[in-house]
Amino acid sequence: MSSIRVFILGALAERGPMHGHQLRLLAEKEHVHMWTDFRVGGIYGALNRMLAEQLIDPVRTEREGGRPERQIVRITDAGRAALDALRLGTLSAFALKPDPFDLALARVGKDLADELPDLLRSRRATVATAAEEHRARLEHVDRYLNLTERHVMAHQTYRLQAELDWLDSLLADLPAIVRAEQTRETD
Template sequence: MKRRKVSNLLGLAVLSSLMERPMHPYEVASVLRARGKEADMEIKIGSLYTVVGNLARHGFIEVAESGREGALPERTVYRITDAGREELLDWVRELISTPQAEPRRFKAGLSVFAVVGPDQAAALLRERLAALEQGTEALRAAAAEHAAFVPRLFLVEDEYEIAMREAEQAWVRALLEELTSGSFPGLAEWRAWETTGQAPAATPGPKDRGAPPAN
């Protein structure tokens, strides 16, 4: 992964917005919110101005015009530079083409979920599944609402998020079925561990089994 001068993903959104036309930071925020980008990143004016300042300092954007109307604060409009266009395109190419390991809280929980016992594990998975289903429906409704006035080109990340959530839901349902039907391997040993506190013996790995017998 390339080390970038401005790594905050809000910078990616700012550069993308300024590719369309020069804008004031408030206008950038309005455009991002209108397109539903708050689902992907937190859009705070303070953070936005910090990112804009960093992009300008590194030459990715520059002041297009600046002025003041009456007692209103000075209004600065920014435009993207050639260096900014190159950075944006390179950044997008990397994000789309290169898978990267990202910390996953759910995966971390699964790595140790044996400690809660099968019944509690099933209850927790049901709780997660309900939250996933509710969140996916809300995301699907928001995507449909945005699709009425935003081109699909700017909404494909919503399609991806919905697909990923649906895939996770399918996996959680399958695991729940194994736990509740009793088909999950080692379920009896897991229950015994919960009751007695005695962890089941580890299954020997290939290195522990020794070399295969000679023919």
């Protein structure tokens, strides 16, 4: 699933033709960096790829004052079909992606066993900071969100809290984990 494609094609379908800078401003206004897996600067490369795939078409170019010329694009019929397929696939599928952290934890080994407590406490502090920053941003933008967007933001809140709860459980079992790693024999 490509979040950036859903954003761009969805914006063009809902709002009509736009240029890349307008899409970037919309992404910033909607704070997509808080709840998607793409950065707003990636919009320009995605536009070029979608132009090549004929999911969007150039409509015209325009220039405002001394600014560079900007290409206005619109969604094509193929782009609308791709958007529908992306939305349907994303809304109906669940993907639990493996976290490389789990593999590193499972294979921490004797060499890092002594460092594991500090590493995990540091990770927990990082997640706690991210959760607090998320809460602060949410307080700042909450009044601008509709009900659906509030649920989207709550999804992030729940995911961050679940990670904190899991890390607390892991930290509680850490002495036994460290002992086991220090005495584990390799095959």
